[in-house]
Amino acid sequence: MGLGGFPNVSLAEARKLRDRWRKVAAAGRNPIREREAEQRAARREDISLAVITADAFESRKAELKGDGTAGRWLSPLTLHVLPKLGRVPVTEVDQRDIRDTLAPIWHVKAATAQKALDRLSIIIRHAAALGLDVDLQATAKARALLGKSRHQPKHIPAMDWRDVPDFYASLEEPTLTHLALRLLILTGVRSGPLRNIRLDQIGGDVWTIPAEAMKGRKGATEDFRVPLSAEAKCVIDLARPHARNGFLFPNSRNGVISDMTLSRHMERRGLEARPHGFRTSLRTWLAEATDAPHEVAEAMLAHVVDGGVVRAYRRTDYLEPRAKLADWWAKHVTGGAGQIVRIATVAK
Structure with a gap:
Protein backbone atom coordinates (compact mmCIF):
# COMPACT_ATOMS: atom_id res chain seq x y z
CA MET A 1 0.00 0.00 0.00
CA GLY A 2 1.66 3.22 -1.14
CA LEU A 3 1.52 6.21 1.20
CA GLY A 4 2.62 8.87 -1.30
CA GLY A 5 5.94 10.13 -2.54
CA PHE A 6 8.46 12.53 -1.04
CA PRO A 7 8.36 15.56 -0.81
CA ASN A 8 4.58 15.65 -1.13
CA VAL A 9 4.39 13.37 1.89
CA SER A 10 6.94 14.12 4.61
CA LEU A 11 8.61 11.43 6.72
CA ALA A 12 6.53 12.42 9.76
CA GLU A 13 3.31 12.25 7.73
CA ALA A 14 4.30 8.87 6.29
CA ARG A 15 4.90 7.48 9.77
CA LYS A 16 1.52 8.75 10.94
CA LEU A 17 -0.21 7.18 7.92
CA ARG A 18 1.72 3.93 8.44
CA ASP A 19 0.58 3.71 12.07
CA ARG A 20 -3.01 4.49 11.19
CA TRP A 21 -3.37 1.93 8.41
CA ARG A 22 -1.55 -0.76 10.38
CA LYS A 23 -4.21 -0.42 13.07
CA VAL A 24 -6.92 -0.80 10.43
CA ALA A 25 -5.25 -3.97 9.09
CA ALA A 26 -4.76 -5.33 12.61
CA ALA A 27 -8.50 -4.94 13.17
CA GLY A 28 -9.13 -7.25 10.21
CA ARG A 29 -10.23 -4.54 7.78
CA ASN A 30 -8.83 -3.71 4.34
CA PRO A 31 -6.80 -0.45 4.52
CA ILE A 32 -6.79 0.11 0.77
CA ARG A 33 -10.55 -0.22 0.46
CA GLU A 34 -11.13 2.03 3.45
CA ARG A 35 -8.81 4.67 2.01
CA GLU A 36 -10.62 4.52 -1.30
CA ALA A 37 -13.97 4.87 0.50
CA GLU A 38 -12.67 7.94 2.35
CA GLN A 39 -11.38 9.44 -0.88
CA ARG A 40 -14.77 8.92 -2.52
CA ALA A 41 -16.47 10.50 0.53
CA ALA A 42 -14.04 13.40 0.43
CA ARG A 43 -14.93 14.03 -3.20
CA ARG A 44 -18.62 14.02 -2.29
CA GLY A 147 -1.00 16.79 31.95
CA LYS A 148 -2.59 18.54 34.89
CA SER A 149 -3.13 22.26 34.49
CA ARG A 150 -1.17 24.56 36.80
CA HIS A 151 -3.87 27.20 36.55
CA GLN A 152 -5.51 28.09 39.86
CA PRO A 153 -9.10 29.32 39.40
CA LYS A 154 -9.90 32.63 41.05
CA HIS A 155 -13.19 33.41 42.66
CA ILE A 156 -14.96 36.58 41.59
CA PRO A 157 -14.30 39.20 44.29
CA ALA A 158 -17.37 39.84 46.44
CA MET A 159 -18.32 42.59 48.86
CA ASP A 160 -18.88 41.69 52.51
CA TRP A 161 -22.64 41.70 53.12
CA ARG A 162 -22.12 44.16 55.99
CA ASP A 163 -20.63 46.68 53.54
CA VAL A 164 -23.40 46.39 50.94
CA PRO A 165 -25.70 49.02 52.58
CA ASP A 166 -23.04 51.75 52.27
CA PHE A 167 -22.41 50.92 48.62
CA TYR A 168 -26.14 50.73 47.90
CA ALA A 169 -26.64 54.17 49.47
CA SER A 170 -24.02 55.59 47.10
CA LEU A 171 -26.12 54.55 44.08
CA GLU A 172 -28.40 57.53 44.51
CA GLU A 173 -28.53 58.86 40.95
CA PRO A 174 -31.45 57.66 38.76
CA THR A 175 -29.06 56.59 35.97
CA LEU A 176 -29.33 53.23 34.24
CA THR A 177 -26.04 52.05 35.73
CA HIS A 178 -27.03 52.95 39.30
CA LEU A 179 -30.53 51.52 38.94
CA ALA A 180 -29.28 48.29 37.33
CA LEU A 181 -26.76 47.77 40.12
CA ARG A 182 -29.43 48.41 42.74
CA LEU A 183 -31.79 45.85 41.21
CA LEU A 184 -28.91 43.39 40.80
CA ILE A 185 -28.13 43.65 44.52
CA LEU A 186 -31.76 43.38 45.62
CA THR A 187 -32.65 40.33 43.52
CA GLY A 188 -29.42 38.33 43.59
CA VAL A 189 -29.82 37.31 39.94
CA ARG A 190 -27.02 36.97 37.42
CA SER A 191 -26.03 39.91 35.26
CA GLY A 192 -27.40 38.45 32.00
CA PRO A 193 -31.08 38.16 32.99
CA LEU A 194 -30.86 41.46 34.88
CA ARG A 195 -29.49 43.42 31.92
CA ASN A 196 -32.03 41.80 29.58
CA ILE A 197 -35.06 42.28 31.84
CA ARG A 198 -38.17 43.17 29.86
CA LEU A 199 -41.23 45.07 31.01
CA ASP A 200 -43.50 42.17 30.04
CA GLN A 201 -41.60 39.90 32.45
CA ILE A 202 -42.70 41.97 35.46
CA GLY A 203 -46.07 41.21 36.99
CA GLY A 204 -46.95 42.66 40.38
CA ASP A 205 -44.55 41.33 43.02
CA VAL A 206 -42.88 38.81 40.70
CA TRP A 207 -40.34 39.04 37.89
CA THR A 208 -40.45 35.92 35.68
CA ILE A 209 -37.22 35.02 33.89
CA PRO A 210 -37.65 32.71 30.87
CA ALA A 211 -36.13 29.24 31.35
CA GLU A 212 -33.78 29.63 28.37
CA ALA A 213 -32.21 32.72 29.95
CA MET A 214 -31.19 30.90 33.13
CA LYS A 215 -27.56 29.80 33.30
CA GLY A 216 -26.79 26.60 35.19
CA ARG A 217 -30.29 25.14 34.66
CA LYS A 218 -29.56 22.93 31.64
CA GLY A 219 -32.65 21.26 30.31
CA ALA A 220 -34.92 23.42 32.45
CA THR A 221 -38.38 23.84 31.00
CA GLU A 222 -39.85 26.07 33.69
CA ASP A 223 -39.39 29.81 34.04
CA PHE A 224 -37.76 31.13 37.19
CA ARG A 225 -39.79 33.45 39.41
CA VAL A 226 -37.98 36.21 41.30
CA PRO A 227 -39.86 37.79 44.23
CA LEU A 228 -39.70 41.60 44.19
CA SER A 229 -39.44 43.53 47.42
CA ALA A 230 -41.03 46.96 47.75
CA GLU A 231 -37.58 48.49 47.23
CA ALA A 232 -37.02 46.44 44.07
CA LYS A 233 -40.36 47.58 42.63
CA CYS A 234 -39.42 51.17 43.44
CA VAL A 235 -36.16 50.76 41.49
CA ILE A 236 -38.09 49.30 38.54
CA ASP A 237 -40.49 52.25 38.58
CA LEU A 238 -37.54 54.66 38.52
CA ALA A 239 -36.10 52.82 35.53
CA ARG A 240 -39.33 52.68 33.50
CA PRO A 241 -38.83 56.12 31.88
CA HIS A 242 -35.58 54.79 30.39
CA ALA A 243 -37.25 51.71 28.85
CA ARG A 244 -37.01 51.24 25.10
CA ASN A 245 -38.07 48.40 22.80
CA GLY A 246 -39.46 46.60 25.82
CA PHE A 247 -36.13 46.53 27.68
CA LEU A 248 -35.85 48.16 31.09
CA PHE A 249 -32.11 48.84 30.77
CA PRO A 250 -31.47 49.68 27.07
CA ASN A 251 -28.27 51.05 25.62
CA SER A 252 -27.96 53.68 22.89
CA ARG A 253 -27.72 51.10 20.08
CA ASN A 254 -31.08 49.30 20.44
CA GLY A 255 -29.55 46.67 22.74
CA VAL A 256 -29.10 46.52 26.50
CA ILE A 257 -26.39 47.81 28.80
CA SER A 258 -23.28 45.64 28.89
CA ASP A 259 -21.83 43.72 31.78
CA MET A 260 -18.68 45.83 31.46
CA THR A 261 -20.73 48.98 32.13
CA LEU A 262 -21.54 47.69 35.61
CA SER A 263 -18.04 46.34 36.26
CA ARG A 264 -16.32 49.53 35.18
CA HIS A 265 -18.47 51.58 37.52
CA MET A 266 -17.15 49.53 40.42
CA GLU A 267 -13.60 49.71 39.06
CA ARG A 268 -13.78 53.51 38.88
CA ARG A 269 -14.86 53.51 42.50
CA GLY A 270 -11.65 51.67 43.36
CA LEU A 271 -13.54 48.56 44.49
CA GLU A 272 -12.15 45.06 44.19
CA ALA A 273 -15.63 43.51 44.24
CA ARG A 274 -17.48 42.90 40.98
CA PRO A 275 -21.23 42.88 40.19
CA HIS A 276 -21.47 39.07 40.11
CA GLY A 277 -20.03 39.03 43.62
CA PHE A 278 -23.27 40.41 45.07
CA ARG A 279 -24.70 36.91 44.68
CA THR A 280 -22.01 35.78 47.11
CA SER A 281 -22.88 38.69 49.42
CA LEU A 282 -26.52 37.60 49.47
CA ARG A 283 -25.70 33.91 49.95
CA THR A 284 -23.33 34.67 52.82
CA TRP A 285 -25.95 36.90 54.47
CA LEU A 286 -28.44 34.05 54.19
CA ALA A 287 -25.95 31.72 55.90
CA GLU A 288 -24.75 34.08 58.62
CA ALA A 289 -27.73 36.32 59.36
CA THR A 290 -30.68 33.96 58.80
CA ASP A 291 -31.47 30.36 59.54
CA ALA A 292 -33.20 29.78 56.22
CA PRO A 293 -33.16 26.11 55.15
CA HIS A 294 -30.44 25.19 52.67
CA GLU A 295 -32.86 24.47 49.82
CA VAL A 296 -34.61 27.85 50.28
CA ALA A 297 -31.31 29.73 50.44
CA GLU A 298 -30.08 28.00 47.29
CA ALA A 299 -33.38 28.73 45.55
CA MET A 300 -32.79 32.44 46.26
CA LEU A 301 -29.87 32.24 43.82
CA ALA A 302 -31.60 29.83 41.40
CA HIS A 303 -29.10 27.10 42.22
CA VAL A 304 -30.14 23.58 41.27
CA VAL A 305 -29.98 21.25 44.28
CA ASP A 306 -30.66 17.52 44.65
CA GLY A 307 -31.05 15.04 41.81
CA GLY A 308 -33.59 15.03 39.03
CA VAL A 309 -35.83 12.47 40.75
CA VAL A 310 -36.02 14.50 43.96
CA ARG A 311 -36.76 17.69 42.02
CA ALA A 312 -39.48 15.92 40.05
CA TYR A 313 -41.36 15.17 43.27
CA ARG A 314 -40.59 18.47 45.02
CA ARG A 315 -42.69 20.76 42.85
CA THR A 316 -42.12 24.07 44.57
CA ASP A 317 -39.85 27.03 44.02
CA TYR A 318 -40.30 28.29 47.62
CA LEU A 319 -41.62 31.59 46.31
CA GLU A 320 -43.37 32.62 49.54
CA PRO A 321 -40.42 32.12 51.93
CA ARG A 322 -38.10 33.63 49.31
CA ALA A 323 -40.34 36.70 49.13
CA LYS A 324 -40.03 37.20 52.89
CA LEU A 325 -36.27 36.77 52.73
CA ALA A 326 -36.10 39.24 49.82
CA ASP A 327 -37.95 41.77 51.98
CA TRP A 328 -35.50 41.27 54.83
CA TRP A 329 -32.51 41.52 52.46
CA ALA A 330 -33.92 44.78 51.07
CA LYS A 331 -34.28 46.13 54.60
CA HIS A 332 -30.68 45.22 55.34
CA VAL A 333 -29.44 46.72 52.05
CA THR A 334 -31.28 49.98 52.72
CA GLY A 335 -29.93 50.13 56.28
CA GLY A 336 -33.14 49.14 58.04
CA ALA A 337 -32.42 45.66 59.42
CA GLY A 338 -29.31 44.54 61.22
CA GLN A 339 -30.74 41.81 63.42
CA ILE A 340 -30.63 38.08 62.82
CA VAL A 341 -33.58 36.85 60.73
CA ARG A 342 -35.09 33.68 62.13
CA ILE A 343 -36.87 31.24 59.86
CA ALA A 344 -39.84 31.28 62.25
CA THR A 345 -40.29 34.89 61.23
CA VAL A 346 -39.73 34.16 57.54
CA ALA A 347 -42.18 31.28 57.48
CA LYS A 348 -45.13 33.20 58.92
Whole structure:
Protein backbone atom coordinates (compact mmCIF):
# COMPACT_ATOMS: atom_id res chain seq x y z
CA MET A 1 0.00 0.00 0.00
CA GLY A 2 1.66 3.22 -1.14
CA LEU A 3 1.52 6.21 1.20
CA GLY A 4 2.62 8.87 -1.30
CA GLY A 5 5.94 10.13 -2.54
CA PHE A 6 8.46 12.53 -1.04
CA PRO A 7 8.36 15.56 -0.81
CA ASN A 8 4.58 15.65 -1.13
CA VAL A 9 4.39 13.37 1.89
CA SER A 10 6.94 14.12 4.61
CA LEU A 11 8.61 11.43 6.72
CA ALA A 12 6.53 12.42 9.76
CA GLU A 13 3.31 12.25 7.73
CA ALA A 14 4.30 8.87 6.29
CA ARG A 15 4.90 7.48 9.77
CA LYS A 16 1.52 8.75 10.94
CA LEU A 17 -0.21 7.18 7.92
CA ARG A 18 1.72 3.93 8.44
CA ASP A 19 0.58 3.71 12.07
CA ARG A 20 -3.01 4.49 11.19
CA TRP A 21 -3.37 1.93 8.41
CA ARG A 22 -1.55 -0.76 10.38
CA LYS A 23 -4.21 -0.42 13.07
CA VAL A 24 -6.92 -0.80 10.43
CA ALA A 25 -5.25 -3.97 9.09
CA ALA A 26 -4.76 -5.33 12.61
CA ALA A 27 -8.50 -4.94 13.17
CA GLY A 28 -9.13 -7.25 10.21
CA ARG A 29 -10.23 -4.54 7.78
CA ASN A 30 -8.83 -3.71 4.34
CA PRO A 31 -6.80 -0.45 4.52
CA ILE A 32 -6.79 0.11 0.77
CA ARG A 33 -10.55 -0.22 0.46
CA GLU A 34 -11.13 2.03 3.45
CA ARG A 35 -8.81 4.67 2.01
CA GLU A 36 -10.62 4.52 -1.30
CA ALA A 37 -13.97 4.87 0.50
CA GLU A 38 -12.67 7.94 2.35
CA GLN A 39 -11.38 9.44 -0.88
CA ARG A 40 -14.77 8.92 -2.52
CA ALA A 41 -16.47 10.50 0.53
CA ALA A 42 -14.04 13.40 0.43
CA ARG A 43 -14.93 14.03 -3.20
CA ARG A 44 -18.62 14.02 -2.29
CA GLU A 45 -18.33 16.16 0.81
CA ASP A 46 -15.82 18.08 2.87
CA ILE A 47 -14.93 16.18 6.06
CA SER A 48 -12.58 18.83 7.43
CA LEU A 49 -12.74 19.53 11.17
CA ALA A 50 -14.29 22.95 10.44
CA VAL A 51 -17.16 21.44 8.44
CA ILE A 52 -17.83 18.65 10.96
CA THR A 53 -17.72 21.24 13.76
CA ALA A 54 -20.40 23.30 12.04
CA ASP A 55 -22.52 20.20 11.50
CA ALA A 56 -22.16 19.15 15.15
CA PHE A 57 -23.10 22.64 16.29
CA GLU A 58 -26.25 22.59 14.19
CA SER A 59 -27.24 19.29 15.77
CA ARG A 60 -26.75 20.63 19.31
CA LYS A 61 -28.39 24.04 18.91
CA ALA A 62 -31.63 22.98 20.58
CA GLU A 63 -29.69 22.07 23.76
CA LEU A 64 -28.00 25.48 23.99
CA LYS A 65 -29.35 28.66 25.51
CA GLY A 66 -30.95 30.81 22.82
CA ASP A 67 -30.08 28.16 20.21
CA GLY A 68 -26.42 29.11 20.63
CA THR A 69 -26.86 32.53 19.06
CA ALA A 70 -24.40 34.09 21.53
CA GLY A 71 -21.65 31.97 20.00
CA ARG A 72 -20.17 30.87 23.32
CA TRP A 73 -20.26 27.17 22.49
CA LEU A 74 -18.19 27.70 19.36
CA SER A 75 -15.88 30.47 20.57
CA PRO A 76 -13.18 28.27 22.23
CA LEU A 77 -12.92 26.35 18.96
CA THR A 78 -13.04 29.31 16.57
CA LEU A 79 -10.41 31.16 18.60
CA HIS A 80 -7.95 28.40 19.49
CA VAL A 81 -8.55 25.22 17.46
CA LEU A 82 -10.01 25.83 14.00
CA PRO A 83 -7.35 28.37 12.89
CA LYS A 84 -4.79 25.53 13.19
CA LEU A 85 -6.80 22.37 12.52
CA GLY A 86 -9.90 23.59 10.68
CA ARG A 87 -8.77 22.35 7.25
CA VAL A 88 -7.50 18.99 8.52
CA PRO A 89 -9.81 16.04 7.74
CA VAL A 90 -11.43 14.98 10.99
CA THR A 91 -10.29 11.42 10.30
CA GLU A 92 -6.66 12.53 10.53
CA VAL A 93 -6.90 14.54 13.78
CA ASP A 94 -5.04 12.70 16.53
CA GLN A 95 -3.99 13.35 20.12
CA ARG A 96 -0.71 14.95 19.11
CA ASP A 97 -2.49 17.47 16.90
CA ILE A 98 -4.83 18.34 19.76
CA ARG A 99 -1.97 18.48 22.27
CA ASP A 100 0.09 20.81 20.10
CA THR A 101 -2.93 23.05 19.47
CA LEU A 102 -4.03 23.44 23.09
CA ALA A 103 -0.62 23.40 24.80
CA PRO A 104 -0.11 27.21 24.49
CA ILE A 105 -3.27 27.90 26.53
CA TRP A 106 -3.47 24.78 28.71
CA HIS A 107 -1.91 26.46 31.75
CA VAL A 108 -2.80 30.11 31.14
CA LYS A 109 -6.39 29.83 29.90
CA ALA A 110 -7.34 26.57 31.56
CA ALA A 111 -11.11 27.02 31.50
CA THR A 112 -11.10 27.90 27.78
CA ALA A 113 -8.75 25.03 26.96
CA GLN A 114 -10.94 22.59 28.88
CA LYS A 115 -14.04 23.77 27.03
CA ALA A 116 -12.25 23.40 23.70
CA LEU A 117 -11.18 19.85 24.60
CA ASP A 118 -14.68 18.86 25.74
CA ARG A 119 -16.23 20.23 22.57
CA LEU A 120 -13.64 18.51 20.39
CA SER A 121 -14.72 15.25 22.03
CA ILE A 122 -18.34 15.97 21.09
CA ILE A 123 -17.32 16.77 17.51
CA ILE A 124 -15.29 13.58 17.15
CA ARG A 125 -18.21 11.52 18.47
CA HIS A 126 -20.44 13.33 15.97
CA ALA A 127 -18.03 12.39 13.18
CA ALA A 128 -18.14 8.75 14.31
CA ALA A 129 -21.95 8.86 14.18
CA LEU A 130 -21.64 10.05 10.58
CA GLY A 131 -19.69 6.87 9.82
CA LEU A 132 -16.24 8.45 9.62
CA ASP A 133 -13.19 6.54 10.87
CA VAL A 134 -12.07 8.74 13.77
CA ASP A 135 -10.19 8.04 17.00
CA LEU A 136 -12.80 8.36 19.75
CA GLN A 137 -10.04 8.36 22.37
CA ALA A 138 -8.06 11.22 20.80
CA THR A 139 -9.16 13.86 23.32
CA ALA A 140 -8.59 11.55 26.30
CA LYS A 141 -5.08 10.79 25.02
CA ALA A 142 -4.46 14.50 24.42
CA ARG A 143 -5.49 15.22 28.01
CA ALA A 144 -2.95 12.67 29.22
CA LEU A 145 -0.24 14.29 27.07
CA LEU A 146 -1.10 17.79 28.28
CA GLY A 147 -1.00 16.79 31.95
CA LYS A 148 -2.59 18.54 34.89
CA SER A 149 -3.13 22.26 34.49
CA ARG A 150 -1.17 24.56 36.80
CA HIS A 151 -3.87 27.20 36.55
CA GLN A 152 -5.51 28.09 39.86
CA PRO A 153 -9.10 29.32 39.40
CA LYS A 154 -9.90 32.63 41.05
CA HIS A 155 -13.19 33.41 42.66
CA ILE A 156 -14.96 36.58 41.59
CA PRO A 157 -14.30 39.20 44.29
CA ALA A 158 -17.37 39.84 46.44
CA MET A 159 -18.32 42.59 48.86
CA ASP A 160 -18.88 41.69 52.51
CA TRP A 161 -22.64 41.70 53.12
CA ARG A 162 -22.12 44.16 55.99
CA ASP A 163 -20.63 46.68 53.54
CA VAL A 164 -23.40 46.39 50.94
CA PRO A 165 -25.70 49.02 52.58
CA ASP A 166 -23.04 51.75 52.27
CA PHE A 167 -22.41 50.92 48.62
CA TYR A 168 -26.14 50.73 47.90
CA ALA A 169 -26.64 54.17 49.47
CA SER A 170 -24.02 55.59 47.10
CA LEU A 171 -26.12 54.55 44.08
CA GLU A 172 -28.40 57.53 44.51
CA GLU A 173 -28.53 58.86 40.95
CA PRO A 174 -31.45 57.66 38.76
CA THR A 175 -29.06 56.59 35.97
CA LEU A 176 -29.33 53.23 34.24
CA THR A 177 -26.04 52.05 35.73
CA HIS A 178 -27.03 52.95 39.30
CA LEU A 179 -30.53 51.52 38.94
CA ALA A 180 -29.28 48.29 37.33
CA LEU A 181 -26.76 47.77 40.12
CA ARG A 182 -29.43 48.41 42.74
CA LEU A 183 -31.79 45.85 41.21
CA LEU A 184 -28.91 43.39 40.80
CA ILE A 185 -28.13 43.65 44.52
CA LEU A 186 -31.76 43.38 45.62
CA THR A 187 -32.65 40.33 43.52
CA GLY A 188 -29.42 38.33 43.59
CA VAL A 189 -29.82 37.31 39.94
CA ARG A 190 -27.02 36.97 37.42
CA SER A 191 -26.03 39.91 35.26
CA GLY A 192 -27.40 38.45 32.00
CA PRO A 193 -31.08 38.16 32.99
CA LEU A 194 -30.86 41.46 34.88
CA ARG A 195 -29.49 43.42 31.92
CA ASN A 196 -32.03 41.80 29.58
CA ILE A 197 -35.06 42.28 31.84
CA ARG A 198 -38.17 43.17 29.86
CA LEU A 199 -41.23 45.07 31.01
CA ASP A 200 -43.50 42.17 30.04
CA GLN A 201 -41.60 39.90 32.45
CA ILE A 202 -42.70 41.97 35.46
CA GLY A 203 -46.07 41.21 36.99
CA GLY A 204 -46.95 42.66 40.38
CA ASP A 205 -44.55 41.33 43.02
CA VAL A 206 -42.88 38.81 40.70
CA TRP A 207 -40.34 39.04 37.89
CA THR A 208 -40.45 35.92 35.68
CA ILE A 209 -37.22 35.02 33.89
CA PRO A 210 -37.65 32.71 30.87
CA ALA A 211 -36.13 29.24 31.35
CA GLU A 212 -33.78 29.63 28.37
CA ALA A 213 -32.21 32.72 29.95
CA MET A 214 -31.19 30.90 33.13
CA LYS A 215 -27.56 29.80 33.30
CA GLY A 216 -26.79 26.60 35.19
CA ARG A 217 -30.29 25.14 34.66
CA LYS A 218 -29.56 22.93 31.64
CA GLY A 219 -32.65 21.26 30.31
CA ALA A 220 -34.92 23.42 32.45
CA THR A 221 -38.38 23.84 31.00
CA GLU A 222 -39.85 26.07 33.69
CA ASP A 223 -39.39 29.81 34.04
CA PHE A 224 -37.76 31.13 37.19
CA ARG A 225 -39.79 33.45 39.41
CA VAL A 226 -37.98 36.21 41.30
CA PRO A 227 -39.86 37.79 44.23
CA LEU A 228 -39.70 41.60 44.19
CA SER A 229 -39.44 43.53 47.42
CA ALA A 230 -41.03 46.96 47.75
CA GLU A 231 -37.58 48.49 47.23
CA ALA A 232 -37.02 46.44 44.07
CA LYS A 233 -40.36 47.58 42.63
CA CYS A 234 -39.42 51.17 43.44
CA VAL A 235 -36.16 50.76 41.49
CA ILE A 236 -38.09 49.30 38.54
CA ASP A 237 -40.49 52.25 38.58
CA LEU A 238 -37.54 54.66 38.52
CA ALA A 239 -36.10 52.82 35.53
CA ARG A 240 -39.33 52.68 33.50
CA PRO A 241 -38.83 56.12 31.88
CA HIS A 242 -35.58 54.79 30.39
CA ALA A 243 -37.25 51.71 28.85
CA ARG A 244 -37.01 51.24 25.10
CA ASN A 245 -38.07 48.40 22.80
CA GLY A 246 -39.46 46.60 25.82
CA PHE A 247 -36.13 46.53 27.68
CA LEU A 248 -35.85 48.16 31.09
CA PHE A 249 -32.11 48.84 30.77
CA PRO A 250 -31.47 49.68 27.07
CA ASN A 251 -28.27 51.05 25.62
CA SER A 252 -27.96 53.68 22.89
CA ARG A 253 -27.72 51.10 20.08
CA ASN A 254 -31.08 49.30 20.44
CA GLY A 255 -29.55 46.67 22.74
CA VAL A 256 -29.10 46.52 26.50
CA ILE A 257 -26.39 47.81 28.80
CA SER A 258 -23.28 45.64 28.89
CA ASP A 259 -21.83 43.72 31.78
CA MET A 260 -18.68 45.83 31.46
CA THR A 261 -20.73 48.98 32.13
CA LEU A 262 -21.54 47.69 35.61
CA SER A 263 -18.04 46.34 36.26
CA ARG A 264 -16.32 49.53 35.18
CA HIS A 265 -18.47 51.58 37.52
CA MET A 266 -17.15 49.53 40.42
CA GLU A 267 -13.60 49.71 39.06
CA ARG A 268 -13.78 53.51 38.88
CA ARG A 269 -14.86 53.51 42.50
CA GLY A 270 -11.65 51.67 43.36
CA LEU A 271 -13.54 48.56 44.49
CA GLU A 272 -12.15 45.06 44.19
CA ALA A 273 -15.63 43.51 44.24
CA ARG A 274 -17.48 42.90 40.98
CA PRO A 275 -21.23 42.88 40.19
CA HIS A 276 -21.47 39.07 40.11
CA GLY A 277 -20.03 39.03 43.62
CA PHE A 278 -23.27 40.41 45.07
CA ARG A 279 -24.70 36.91 44.68
CA THR A 280 -22.01 35.78 47.11
CA SER A 281 -22.88 38.69 49.42
CA LEU A 282 -26.52 37.60 49.47
CA ARG A 283 -25.70 33.91 49.95
CA THR A 284 -23.33 34.67 52.82
CA TRP A 285 -25.95 36.90 54.47
CA LEU A 286 -28.44 34.05 54.19
CA ALA A 287 -25.95 31.72 55.90
CA GLU A 288 -24.75 34.08 58.62
CA ALA A 289 -27.73 36.32 59.36
CA THR A 290 -30.68 33.96 58.80
CA ASP A 291 -31.47 30.36 59.54
CA ALA A 292 -33.20 29.78 56.22
CA PRO A 293 -33.16 26.11 55.15
CA HIS A 294 -30.44 25.19 52.67
CA GLU A 295 -32.86 24.47 49.82
CA VAL A 296 -34.61 27.85 50.28
CA ALA A 297 -31.31 29.73 50.44
CA GLU A 298 -30.08 28.00 47.29
CA ALA A 299 -33.38 28.73 45.55
CA MET A 300 -32.79 32.44 46.26
CA LEU A 301 -29.87 32.24 43.82
CA ALA A 302 -31.60 29.83 41.40
CA HIS A 303 -29.10 27.10 42.22
CA VAL A 304 -30.14 23.58 41.27
CA VAL A 305 -29.98 21.25 44.28
CA ASP A 306 -30.66 17.52 44.65
CA GLY A 307 -31.05 15.04 41.81
CA GLY A 308 -33.59 15.03 39.03
CA VAL A 309 -35.83 12.47 40.75
CA VAL A 310 -36.02 14.50 43.96
CA ARG A 311 -36.76 17.69 42.02
CA ALA A 312 -39.48 15.92 40.05
CA TYR A 313 -41.36 15.17 43.27
CA ARG A 314 -40.59 18.47 45.02
CA ARG A 315 -42.69 20.76 42.85
CA THR A 316 -42.12 24.07 44.57
CA ASP A 317 -39.85 27.03 44.02
CA TYR A 318 -40.30 28.29 47.62
CA LEU A 319 -41.62 31.59 46.31
CA GLU A 320 -43.37 32.62 49.54
CA PRO A 321 -40.42 32.12 51.93
CA ARG A 322 -38.10 33.63 49.31
CA ALA A 323 -40.34 36.70 49.13
CA LYS A 324 -40.03 37.20 52.89
CA LEU A 325 -36.27 36.77 52.73
CA ALA A 326 -36.10 39.24 49.82
CA ASP A 327 -37.95 41.77 51.98
CA TRP A 328 -35.50 41.27 54.83
CA TRP A 329 -32.51 41.52 52.46
CA ALA A 330 -33.92 44.78 51.07
CA LYS A 331 -34.28 46.13 54.60
CA HIS A 332 -30.68 45.22 55.34
CA VAL A 333 -29.44 46.72 52.05
CA THR A 334 -31.28 49.98 52.72
CA GLY A 335 -29.93 50.13 56.28
CA GLY A 336 -33.14 49.14 58.04
CA ALA A 337 -32.42 45.66 59.42
CA GLY A 338 -29.31 44.54 61.22
CA GLN A 339 -30.74 41.81 63.42
CA ILE A 340 -30.63 38.08 62.82
CA VAL A 341 -33.58 36.85 60.73
CA ARG A 342 -35.09 33.68 62.13
CA ILE A 343 -36.87 31.24 59.86
CA ALA A 344 -39.84 31.28 62.25
CA THR A 345 -40.29 34.89 61.23
CA VAL A 346 -39.73 34.16 57.54
CA ALA A 347 -42.18 31.28 57.48
CA LYS A 348 -45.13 33.20 58.92
